[in-house]
Amino acid sequence: MFSAPDDPGTAARMRAAHAAACDALGVLPASPTCSGVVREAWGWRGRTLGGPVTGTHGPAWLRVAHSTVDKVGGRLWTGPEDAERLVPDSVPRPRLRRVRQWSERDDVYKAELYDRVMGVTPSPGPMLTCAPSLPTAWWSGLREALDLLSVVRTERTAVRQAYLDRAMPKYLGFLVGDPVCTTPPAWSTAHGDLHWANLVGPDIGILDWEGWGAAPAGYDAALLHAYSLAVPETARRVREELAPELDCDAGRFAELVVVTELLQSAERGDNTVLVPALKQRATEVWRAITGA
Structure with missing residues (x-):
């Protein structure tokens, strides 16, 4: 995961898209932590935003990806859906349950609803900074x-x-x-x-x-x-x-x-x-x- 984008406009636009995806898929953002923090998982330079949600089928994870109209498509855009079709179930990963795509002028968004994984990541970012304790x-x-x-x-x-x-x-x-x-x-x-x-x-x-x-x-x-x-x-x-x-x-x-x-x-x-x-x-x- 990465930190929120430096550009406040990008952050606000992605948060609005995530909220719209919650409405479209009939889920609610999970409650803030005991310290009042809303959990956000940002992709590189704000291209994606994910977070825990709840719905009629229990806890889930909602990720929203962004592209401009002229660059939509390609391997990154279709990767999760291709993995759901082609990668064996025996490879441990959160299963993709629903997808919703929409456009707003020159922006295209894709919402992906996954089963929520209950484990924790060994690091908040790609690079490890302390030794994890893994069985x-x-x-x-x-x-x-x-x-x-x-x-x-x-x-x-x-x-x-x-x-x-x-x-x-x-x-x-x-x-x-x-x-x-x-x-x-x-x-x-x-x-x-x-x-x-x-x-x-x-x-x-x-x-x-x-x-x-x-x-x-x-x-x-x-x-x-x-x-x-x-x-x-x-x-x-x-x-x-x-x-x-x-x-x-x-x-x-x-x-x-x-x-x-x-x-x-x-x-x-x-x-x-x-x-x-x-x-x-x-x-x-x-x-x-x-x-x-």
Whole structure:
């Protein structure tokens, strides 16, 4: 999750859209916490807004996504509905129950009503800042979920080859040696945004399926590991628990892909504190690849 957008107009518009979605779907926002705080789950730069609601069928979660008319559609717009159709029920996630889409002049909104997950996320944001206490069954559940997802057949794409060809040489230029290969050893289906704010425990659950699709094999494990680097003990745990995905040629390549993406996002001001650790990890992976 992210913080509310800096632009008050965007925040007000999304809150109004969320209220309109509640009316349209016949649900009510959940009561504020005991401290009077209304729980809001914001997406990147206010593109989405979610929150707990209640209705005739019990507790639920309502998420509203926004797009302009000229950009509506694409993989992010259809991801949750595609996941509901194509991803096996055995992959633990909140089920999508109802969808409602509407337009207001140049703005398009989509409301998605989910079963509410009763677990908690290990972190309020993608990057981990303290070690989570997660049972052994959580880790085995995560491995099983990623295995099941990896073989799902889909035409969706989470990471594009054209992006790798363009971005990897640019953002991995600090590595010394032969030019970085940009062709993955293998592809598989990935969640595409597997960070700590998109996971729940103590029972494993995976949230936010808008960006799933084909990616370099090992991508999800590599992304979770990268977002753990600020907490070395958890980063080690991720490497141990997800070793089959990471400790291989495909996994090492996936780590370089993730470093590329996060170094690029750091240029926009996202997770800049991770930059030194990302470069150090890329250097370690590169040495393992090249034998240097």
